[in-house]
Amino acid sequence: MLHLYHKQKQVPQRVRPRLVPRDGRLRFKVVRIGIQRFIFRDLYAQYLAMPWWALLLVVLIFYLMSNLLFAGIYYLNRPDIDNAHSFMDMFFFSVQTMATIGYGKMTPASFAANLIVAAEAFWGFAYFALVTGLMFAKFSRPTARVLFSKVAVISDFEGVPHLKIRLANQRNNRISDATANLYLFSNTITKEGYTMRRFLDLALVRSHLPLLQLTWTLLHPLDENSPLYGLSAEQLEAAESEIIVSLVGLDETLSQTIQARHSYIAEEIIHDAFFEDVLTRKDGGVEVNYNLFHSVRRSAAPSSENKTAIG
Secondary structure (H helix, E strand, O other): OOOOHHHHOOOOOOOOOEOOOOOOOOEOOOOOOOOOOOOOOOHHHHHHHOOHHHHHHHHHHHHHHHHHHHHHHHHHOHHHEEOOOOHHHHHHHHHHHHOOOOOOOOEEOOHHHHHHHHHHHHHHHHHHHHHHHHHHHHHOOOOOOEEEOOOEEEEEEOOEEEEEEEEEEOOOOOEEEEEEEEEEEEEEEOOOOOEEEEEEEEOOOOOEEEEEOOEEEEEEEOOOOOOOOOOOHHHHHHOOOEEEEEEEEEEOOOOEEEEEEEEEEHHHEEEOOEEOOOEEEEOOEEEEOHHHOOOEEOOOOOOOOOOEOOO
């Protein structure tokens, strides 16, 4: 019996770009030529797409630059700010003004200084409002916590070879109206001799679940109607094939539509193997053993205790 997929087949060390990156693999690099770039016209979408650390870094840099700018203006008008003498004093006076703290030790002493303070206070209101909205929008974005098996397997189901992919909801809630789709993304050659990168639909035995709370094994029959029919692992690798699975559903806790994607390349598809059973009926309920979620075996028969599956 084979317990862990990496004991049967090691994923090669070479890195090949993929449309849906995972495990540190590279994303397809797209170089756009002859198209206008909207760097400053689409900042909102760019900031939302940033990872949290990058967004916080940008917010911090803008915050420091704003205070440094106003500190420089105040420093050029040193006599107009009472009890402020050094550039550091001006910097912290700018911090107090921008955040509308107003401790009272350093105060503007002229009309010009008050105009600068008013301008910075206005900028502070606008800046913190923008940052607050951006943070809330990013924090409140619906996210899926869906666990996909690290490998896909090909083995018999009801006497017919099937491609099998396992997924599970990692949250302790349910996903309603879960719909899964499977696609083959690979190089194909047309009758005219052109090489094209195309999406091909892979039909599933069941593509919809009313409720996803435990696990779900996606099944694609490898019959004459399948684009994968008769293809070997070498042919899939030569065509730079990538099998993409997408999941859409309604998170009952968030009451929002969530999406999740995953992909498998030829090296991550194990032939003549079965997923280890992870569901066990116990004490009137179901126990899910996620320690075996990515494990596969050669034997088709489940153990005497684990005979529960959702597919």
